[in-house]
Amino acid sequence: MTDEEPVGPMMARGVGDQACDSSREEFRSEQEAQAPDARASGCWHQYHIKRNAGILVMLMACLGVLSSRKAAGPPPDADLMPRAALRAMQAQSSQDASHEIEVWQSALHTGDRLAPKAPGWFVPDFEYQGIELEVTDVAGQVIEGFGGAFTEASGLVFRKLTPAQQSTFLKDYFSSEGLGYVMGRTHINSCDFSVSSYSFDDVAGDVDLEKFDTTLDRDMKALIPLILAAQAVVRAEGRELKMLASPWSPPSWMKNLAFNPAAGMDHSGSPCLKADMHGVWARYISKWVTSYKAHKIPIWAVTVQNEPENNATWEACLWTAAEEAAFVGQHLGPVLKEEHPEVEVFGFDHNKDHVLAYGRTLLQDGAASKYLSGIAYHWYAGDGFDQLKQLKAEFPKAKMLPSEATWEAYRWTPGTKLSQGDWHFGEGYAHDIIGDLNSGAIAWMDWNLILNETGGPNHVNNVCDAAMQVNFSRGEVYRHPQFYYIGHFSKFFLPGSVHLTSYTRKSPTYQGPPRPYGTCTGQDGLEATAGRTPTGQVVVVVLNCGDTDLEFKLKYAVSAQKFVIPAHAIQTYRFDADAKMSM
Template sequence: MKINLTTTIFKDEKKETVETVEQFSNDHGVEMKVVNLYPEVEYQTFDGFGAAITEAAGYTYSLMSKENKKKIVDAYFGENGIRYNMVRTHIDSCDFSLGQYEAMDDPTDTDLKTFSLDRDEKYIIPLLKHAEKIADNNLQVMLSPWSPPSFMKTNEQRVQGGALKPEYRQFWADYICKYIKEYRQKGFKVNMITIQNEPDATQTWDSCVYTAEQEKEFLKDYLYPTLLKNDLDDIQVNIWDHNKERMYERATAMIDEVTDKMIHGVAFHWYTGDHFEAIQLVRDMFPKKKLIHTEGCVEYSRLSDAGQLENAQMYAHDIIGNINAGMNAFIDWNLILNKQGGPNHVGNYCDAPIMCDTDNDTVKENLSFTYIGHFSRYIQPGAIRIASTKYSDKIEVVSLKNPDKTITIVLLNRSNEELPVSVRINGKITSFNVTAQSILTGVITE
């Protein structure tokens, strides 16, 4: 038995990735500096990784040369890239759009005859098609609304929160189903939706507020019956789609004997901190539900002073903590952005793992891209998290058993000291060092 090790370090603003191989030998009672793996103790299944194809990402992509378009999509979705298998995109406009827009804005058009995806066709769909092709037609697609059309809102506008008018709940359910069906007709495997992005936030951009009672009533009495009516019973509906710290409250308020069959999972974001215990609470209370991270990014408004290493470590720390707490999938925010961190119609700029200089046609892979790849390249869709123990809080560990029987272990060392590790599994042991300020992925094979 052996372990193939891939280590990435970042020093003096330079990245270095080193690959080595270590052999296992019989365990003769090593007790110190140990990380234990227990493949027989299984937890949740992990479905994969992905990112959002926003209009901002699609517009940025459209300005790049043919060669760089291919480079970007290969890097994310190709076999030699970081192997994303999921995409999230928005129903109508979001903050990372060029401006506000709606597929239909006529209150009298209850048959949705004027409904059009022309705006999506311009920037989102070309990038999505390219990703689908490179991923060998194996992408799962999630749709999320930031706001219903303005005429359906209590404040008569897409921005500044507001709520869905009760008299438009059926119209909005029909609209969402129309969006799903139109995307499916274009050949995309839309199999997931969230009911509302950040339903507890009033934003200067596209937003809409739902209480737990309102979200539950909309799902139970309007959205779910309309999905069934449109033969969309295979759509996986995810609730909440907001920060972790309140996901338990929303889940317990919405999931009951009636709605249990309607709710596939709970979606969450990372913007208010770790809250890994919140994920664990939902996992313990609702063991059959999917728990999906649907958005996270390095916001310039809060984290502009952070360096590449800190940003990358933030991703790794969150992914490890989330998986260990019960997460089933991790979807990042924007796939790519321009050098400003946009475009964004309200100036809400942020970082992305790949940034593009559209003026000079150059592509920059941030360290966060490499760190995410330490998970997504080696954790296969369908992998099962297994139990592990560690000897120190200076090292963060997660391990999964892949469908091909290999075992992936990721170790994050955010300390300034090199940490020795002896990995023990099934009566075998191997030892190596985890470099200071590094991430290491090991793949164990027979």
């Protein structure tokens, strides 16, 4: 990425605090030009309005249609109705207030970044020939939350921020004013986003783990302080930070290094572990969990191995599905059940192109399946949503956990400015989140929370983009587009929300061959997912990766309204679950 004058330094504006740029005259002239079309759309002569609602509902409905046609600008009442009169009419009917549809938007070519927009209002359903998005009350999986990864790299970058920047970072990610993250992932021993390889017991042959560093001295330097700081923000709002832990590699002395005695923790033989080290490695993982608990960081779940099919140039450990099933059933599962029965275990933790075959082997294994909560997976092989749906259909009780996504350097667009990031990166994330949630996912987790200007530090130069990056030479922190795109989900799908089935009709869907991860274009049409929060609100997220605006009808039960989503934009709609108009 190249450098430039900052477009959006982190300290400049809060999340969603966006100014409206359009003038009154531009707004008035556009609305006047569109008014005949709005009347013809059904607002004036297709809806049957009950007598007791009368003109009020009709006016509110028209405001909803008109406001949906303007991507940015002042609220519709600014020119269409005196504010005092509008407030008086709103106060007259609590029924109409329950029909309000709140709207937030992030859109390319605008200043909208998680920006609240003028609301719409439901009216009775109507005939419509265009794209229709119907949200049902058919409930699916519970959504446990969203989050990102606490790596040593992120900890070191965070440590170098000013106190004010640290405070803003924590608020932006972990408070309800920001993205509302309630989940995190971290590494057991080092990973590529460490500044060097390390473990907590480098004494060869210490099978009783007497030399295990329970002080976690290495992680105490940067990683643990970051986790504790985030945990404090989450707990201040009455929530818990659910931590997922994944090993990249055991200590080198546990590994089969016959292929290369000098490899250390990097790379992997096959099998990875020495034959007599399976029990030792299982107890090592449990001891790591114990040590983190002693540092006031409870672990919600572990994955058996990060990317078990990847013989990487950094820390790695290869496992076939059968080998992993045996390890869970005979070693890791029993140890954790005895010492940490509250800790959940997820298998696989690799790409979706193999999730069905690998997941089947694990979940069909009688011994392993007793200890597995579900299957974790990454996005690096593309969509794979059909495999997720099939696996969920075969094992409906298994939790589906998207545990890692990022944009690697080879996918960066030349000339992208550090202060802006790549808009398509946000679109790719949203495309993946929507597909995963619609395929049964209980959460969604980004990779590094924050990185430096080069996409590191990383001890093997496997640099990546991040939702937040720092330009230390200028003392500035930037939010990249994926930050806002994630927020359209994480701020609104509160922990404990349930997924709702939705249907998109008369919109194209991609039917071609597999594409590189994060690919989202106009061929994907209107994409959407929905859920119901614990407080009884329905949340709908709509994505348009195409080059043209899309008009669509949002339908819920017997209520509906028309909206427009701009090109290269994402919108979140929220309304009360009882916002169903009687006919």
